[in-house]
Structure formats: C-alpha cells, structure tokens
Amino acid sequence: MKYFSLTLFVSLLLTGCPESREKPLQGQVEFDEIDLASRLSSRVKEVKVELGDRVSADQVLVILDDDLIAIRNERAQATLEQASLQKKMTDDATRKEELSQLAAAEAMARSQWDFARQSLKRAGILFEKDAIARQQWEEIIAKEKGARAQYEMAKARWEAGRNGARDEQKAIAAANLVQAETGLAEVSAYHKDLQLSAAAEGTVHAIHARPGELVPQGFPLVTLLDQKHPRLSFYVTEDRLALFRQGETYTAVIPALQDMALKVELVRIQVLPAVLTQVVTEDRAARDIRSFELTFKPLDAAVPLQPGMSAVLVPGERK
Missing domain, CATH: 1.10.287 (Helix Hairpins)
Incomplete structure (x- = not known):
C-alpha cells in the first residue's frame, strides 16, 4: 500500500498540473446499516451481543418473551x-x-x-x-x-x-x-421471530432495547453495520460533472489512515433533490445548477475503513 503526505499530494495537483485540473472534492466513507426488527410487539428477554461485536449470518442476537405468542396460539x-x-x-x-x-x-x-x-x-x-x-x-x-x-x-x-x-x-x-x-x-411463523438472527455478517453498530423493555411491532432492536461493502460519497455541481465517468477508476486519499491513497471505482451518479441543491446562477433566467452525488467503490477490500472517515478525491486523476 502506498503512503504519502496529503498536503504534498494536493499541492502537486493544484500547482504542478495544468490549470484545467479541478480542486479536490471532500467526501466521506459510508456503510449500509441493517436494522434487526421484530414482526410482533413483545418484551425483550435477552440481548446476546454488545456494541462492536462481529456477528455472522444466522447468529441469534435477541431473544423475546413468548407470553403473547402463547395467547395468540x-x-x-x-x-x-x-x-x-x-x-x-x-x-x-x-x-x-x-x-x-x-x-x-x-x-x-x-x-x-x-x-x-x-x-x-x-x-x-x-x-x-x-x-x-x-x-x-x-x-x-x-x-x-x-x-x-x-x-x-x-x-x-x-x-x-x-x-x-x-x-x-x-x-x-x-x-x-x-x-x-x-x-x-x-x-407459528411469529414463534420463530422470538429469536432474532442476523441476516448477514456485520458489526453491532447500535443496540436500541435492553432486557425487560417492551418494544412495538417493527421497532429496530439492533443495528448492524455492513463493513464488507464500504463506499465513498462525494457531492459535485453539474458544471463539474463532465470530469467524471461511471465505471472508471480514480484515486482517493484517506487522511485518517495516514493519507493512504486508495483506488476507487465510480459506480453511481445520482441527482439530488432540486429544492435542496439548486445553485442560483448569475443569469437567473437562464438556468440553475443542480447537484449530484458520486458513489465510489474501493477496489482494495482489505483497507480498514470506518464510517465517517473523510476522503479527498481529485477530478481527472484517473488510473
């Protein structure tokens, strides 16, 4: 893995490159969250995990009381x-x-x-x-x-x-x-829900209920973090959108990992709601500028990324 100074990296790109190079984008690392909820209203009997625990698919995380199930049966x-x-x-x-x-x-x-x-x-x-x-x-x-x-x-x-x-x-x-x-x-199907299991491998990110608490139907009891599929999100206005092409590879820098350089692939370009992201141009009668979210997938799965880490990406730096 290649390491170098983030300051030097950005300085070279901004001063030693042609004027057409754009300023770097600021983004962050994100992961999907998986909420584990019950299909019935019941009382929590036991929580078998703690924050930060790594869990496997089908591992039992929460056990609910069965009094209501017996009555329904x-x-x-x-x-x-x-x-x-x-x-x-x-x-x-x-x-x-x-x-x-x-x-x-x-x-x-x-x-x-x-x-x-x-x-x-x-x-x-x-x-x-x-x-x-x-x-x-x-x-x-x-x-x-x-x-x-x-x-x-x-x-x-x-x-x-x-x-x-x-x-x-x-x-x-x-x-x-x-x-x-x-x-x-x-x-009978509800009876199976008395033991709530993880749908996939992940890390316990949050625990929303403890033993003895009464939880309503659909209430998330445990939130898992899918750390096997990280992504980097950046936001750009449409006047800079031409600098990116979906499917191509770019270089991002992670400051929290000693300015580690990370190869990422652009997998999605999605427009953001106009009411929140429109930028008024000088010529109001002509048009407003829309904003887009760029989603990148890291190509090295072994990098120890964490949710919320900042990331820096320079447009046009394709690999």
Missing part, C-alpha cells in the same frame, strides 16, 4: 376448531326441520298448481262455447303459469335441501377453514 387453535365444525355441519345434509318446511312448501305449491290446471281445463271448455270472455280466459292462463313457476321454485328448493347445503355455503365454510389454518400458521 390458543386463540388461533380455537378459531381453527370452530371453522372445522362449521365446515362439517355445512357438508352434512340439511337439518330435518328445514327439510320439513321445504317439503311442506313444495306440497302447497303443487296443490295450487293442480287447482290452477283444473281451472284452466274447465275455463277452456267454457271459452270454446263462448261462455266466458277472452280477457277472463287469458287471466286464467296467466294464473296457471304463475302457479307452475311457484311450484317449480319450491320443488328446486326442496331438492337442494335434500342434497345438502348450497355450493355457496360450502365454499364459504371451506374459505373460513383455510383462513383459520392460515392464522395458525402465521402464529
């Missing part, structure tokens, strides 16, 4: 039993009381239709002899049709009752059973 079990009984009742045949009512309604409708047919037959004979008016004859025909429709409807209901519950009722009962089974499975 009992409720889910009761709901499942109720849904199972409801589905069994629906799948069974219609109750005897309901069948009796449907049978009586079918018999009454059949009787009324029989009477309407007999009336239609007698009225037909009288109409052929011109003994009744056409209007009266047509009314008797309409009544017979109505009685027949009522009988067919009552018969269909009675047959459906003999065959058991309607398809819609069976579908509803089946859906309720699936919902109850899903609820029980959800509680």
Whole structure:
C-alpha cells in the first residue's frame, strides 16, 4: 500500500498540473446499516451481543418473551376448531326441520298448481262455447303459469335441501377453514421471530432495547453495520460533472489512515433533490445548477475503513 503526505499530494495537483485540473472534492466513507426488527410487539428477554461485536449470518442476537405468542396460539387453535365444525355441519345434509318446511312448501305449491290446471281445463271448455270472455280466459292462463313457476321454485328448493347445503355455503365454510389454518400458521411463523438472527455478517453498530423493555411491532432492536461493502460519497455541481465517468477508476486519499491513497471505482451518479441543491446562477433566467452525488467503490477490500472517515478525491486523476 502506498503512503504519502496529503498536503504534498494536493499541492502537486493544484500547482504542478495544468490549470484545467479541478480542486479536490471532500467526501466521506459510508456503510449500509441493517436494522434487526421484530414482526410482533413483545418484551425483550435477552440481548446476546454488545456494541462492536462481529456477528455472522444466522447468529441469534435477541431473544423475546413468548407470553403473547402463547395467547395468540390458543386463540388461533380455537378459531381453527370452530371453522372445522362449521365446515362439517355445512357438508352434512340439511337439518330435518328445514327439510320439513321445504317439503311442506313444495306440497302447497303443487296443490295450487293442480287447482290452477283444473281451472284452466274447465275455463277452456267454457271459452270454446263462448261462455266466458277472452280477457277472463287469458287471466286464467296467466294464473296457471304463475302457479307452475311457484311450484317449480319450491320443488328446486326442496331438492337442494335434500342434497345438502348450497355450493355457496360450502365454499364459504371451506374459505373460513383455510383462513383459520392460515392464522395458525402465521402464529407459528411469529414463534420463530422470538429469536432474532442476523441476516448477514456485520458489526453491532447500535443496540436500541435492553432486557425487560417492551418494544412495538417493527421497532429496530439492533443495528448492524455492513463493513464488507464500504463506499465513498462525494457531492459535485453539474458544471463539474463532465470530469467524471461511471465505471472508471480514480484515486482517493484517506487522511485518517495516514493519507493512504486508495483506488476507487465510480459506480453511481445520482441527482439530488432540486429544492435542496439548486445553485442560483448569475443569469437567473437562464438556468440553475443542480447537484449530484458520486458513489465510489474501493477496489482494495482489505483497507480498514470506518464510517465517517473523510476522503479527498481529485477530478481527472484517473488510473
């Protein structure tokens, strides 16, 4: 690794290089933070790590109390039993009381239709002899049709009752059973969350709760720092953006590491919100200058970078 004075490095770039060289940029080292949170509200039972600990993937960091899970499990079990009984009742045949009512309604409708047919037959004979008016004859025909429709409807209901519950009722009962089974499975999944494990390798950066504290759902209990993937962030106005090209390699200096020179690759150029970063030019009517964030990835993973370390980068110094 190459070491040299930061003052000398910057002086050479500013005085010994062409005037077209730009002044160095000031930036900092950053890391991604990973918050470890619970999917349920519970009380912290044990915190198994301390600040600065290096943890591996799937390592248990926090253990939560299981009182609420036990209550939810009992409720889910009761709901499942109720849904199972409801589905069994629906799948069974219609109750005897309901069948009796449907049978009586079918018999009454059949009787009324029989009477309407007999009336239609007698009225037909009288109409052929011109003994009744056409209007009266047509009314008797309409009544017979109505009685027949009522009988067919009552018969269909009675047959459906003999065959058991309607398809819609069976579908509803089946859906309720699936919902109850899903609820029980959800509680089982929550039970796994009583032991919160690291999603990836990292360093314990912050601990937000201690044993005995009650934490709400989604509250971050531990924050991990992903030190395996550092990045350097710099900010430039768009009038200097042409000095950088994504994918190319540059040299950055880390003052905290004795002015260590570090090769970095430009991996992202992202515009910043205009309301926060616009710079008003002299010619206001022409345009305002936007600002951009430049993200660089160190090419040497062995460098002991820490979050917040300052960094210096000179535009145009490509490697």
